[in-house]
Amino acid sequence: MPSPQMQSTVLPGPWTAPRPVAPIRTPERRTSAPTADPATLRAGLRPAQLVTLEALEIFRWRLAFVRRPLFQAPIPVMFDQTGTRHVVIEEDGSLDEHPTLRLRP
Numbered sequence: 001m002p003s004p005q006m007q008s009t010v011l012p013g014p015w016t017a018p019r020p021v022a023p024i025r026t027p028e029r030r031t032s033a034p035t036a037d038p039a040t041l042r043a044g045l046r047p048a049q050l051v052t053l054e055a056l057e058i059f060r061w062r063l064a065f066v067r068r069p070l071f072q073a074p075i076p077v078m079f080d081q082t083g084t085r086h087v088v089i090e091e092d093g094s095l096d097e098h099p100t101l102r103l104r105p
Contacts, residue, residue, distance in 0.1 A: 041066050044074050049092030053078070061087075065103075077101065 039081040041063050042050065053076060060081040075092040077099075080086075080101060088099040 036065070038063065041076070044068070045076060046073060046091055046093070049074075049076055049089045049091065052089050052093040052095065055087075057086075075101075 009032065042053070045053070045066070056078055057063075061078045061082070064077050064079045064086070067077065069075070076089045078087050085097075086099070086101075086103070088096040088101060090096055
């Protein structure tokens with residue numbers, strides 16, 4: 001006995017095409033870091049670090065931030081006036097021009 005062929009039928013109707021669903025967007029929760037007070041950034045730096053910091057400021061380098069690892073000396077990070085180079089001031093006041101410090105863009 002031969003099997004009946006299946007046929008599909010399109011029913012005309014008043015339906016509309018489905019609307020595209022917009023992706024759900026969550027608001028950005030990150031905020032920009034507040035600008036730190038220069039006196040607060042300098043607090044706790046060693047005298048040798050302060051001397052080097054003041055010398056670099058003469059050449060328009062700016063103190064961007066200070067990392068303060070637990071049980072270690074603070075690590076001040078300075079950027080040049082264009083913001084393209086950075087240096088780390090070591091505990092003894094010397095400069096590390098090629099720090100292994102990883103910075104986020």
